[in-house]
Amino acid sequence: MSARLSGRLARLLNLVPYFIANPGISAAAASAELGVTSKQLMDDLNQLWMCGLPGYGPGDLIDLSFSEESIEVTFSAGIDRPLRLTSTEATALLVALRSIVEMPGMVDPTAAQGAMAKIESAAGAAAFAQSARSDADRSTHDPGPAVVEDPSAATVRHALARSHALRLVYYSASRDAMSERVVDPIRIVLVDNHSYLQAWCRNAEGVRLFRFDRIDVATELDEPARPPAAAVEQPAALELFSDDPALPLARLKISAPYVWVLDHYPMNQVSLEADGSVEATMRFATLEWMSRLILGFGAGITVLDPPELVASLQERANAALSAYQDLEAV
Known part of the structure; x- marks a missing residue:
């Protein structure tokens, strides 16, 4: 409140x-x-x-x-000019803008860099007096080289703004293959440090997520986007992964004390064992994100498939064990 x-x-x-x-x-x-x-x-x-x-x-x-x-x-009762940013607010805003500029498709880099220049100019030298005390802080103030937007990302943003359909040539990591499809853009979402286009795929007749760095070619079509109303109203959240076959599928064994996770994550129950454990499946965006999630449950969740996720967990577990043994040896 x-x-x-x-x-x-x-x-x-x-x-x-x-x-x-x-x-x-x-x-x-x-x-x-x-x-x-x-x-x-x-x-x-x-x-x-x-x-x-x-x-x-x-x-x-x-x-x-x-x-x-x-x-x-x-x-006006004396309120004649907008509030001014404090030094801390200006720095935080600049850091946030620089971070989002690096995410393909999220914003127009030229516009964002123009906004950063205006913020720096408006804040003035006093706003950055503290940051100028160290090389690290000076690098934060340094605008650095201009970010050049990927042509496919620019096309997707432009089509979304004009409510036009798109033809995509897209790399599917789960199938290791390129595909071509026509989609109706809905919105752009950011998940686990990756930007995605959420769109209605006419080929699959369903909502799909397309990771920007896997869009090989994007062509704006001269026809309006027409996603179904139900698709537009669908929230841009992790549950979108649950029915997207373009994303990898994990097969998990969840022990009885941890079956509550089924109510908190986009999982589909496959079977219920006699001991109360459950086998379930779950779509995921990246190995890094899924590995962190599973490791957080310790022995409560075991990964059965795919092999690359099993290998990622074993690698992280071995690294943690090695670090622990190094501490004991000190």
Whole structure:
């Protein structure tokens, strides 16, 4: 609750200077730019109308003239410019932007780098005085070389923005083969440090995830995307992996005390043994992520297949045992 209230407070404090800079803007245009619904915007304006300077008499309150067609600030109560980022906030925002720029398809690198330059310029030298004290911090401030976006990632983003269908030439790691298919883009999601296109695959007639670094060629088609309504409403979460045959499938043996994991992870029960243990299957995105997940359950979950996942777990277990033995020898 406190996080929602603090988020709304920050939004309210920035609305007044925004509308001063954009007098007469319509509610529809403002809500689109601000990333909120028209209803939320009107609720915020009604709230602002009752705020102002201490004393809270009619002459001290923020005064607005607003409707769906036009919004204007007639008295700002001194809130004439947007909030400024602190040094910590500016640095955190820059680090986040640099991280997301490295994820294919998530943002337009040129736009993100322009935003970073504006943040650095607005924050000024004082915001980075502390970071300039060490080489490591100076490297954080260094913008480095420009990131060139992969042409396929740019095509996917452009098609998604225009609601156009795509033809993909895609490498399927589970089948070790290339395939060509027409898809209707839904959204871009980030899972385990990999960006994916979530789309309705017309070939498979189902929602599928396409990892950006496995898209060999993307061609935007001159036809509208038409994913089924149920597919668009489907949440962009790990359960999407459960029915995606393009992803590797793990076969697991789950001991009786750990069968509760079936309710928390996208697993399909295959059989129930006499001792209460369960055999189940689960789709996964990467060996690294799946290995970390399984190791967290210790002896409670045993991997039966695929061999590469078994080998990954054995390698990690041997490395941990070796490190433990090295500590005992000290």
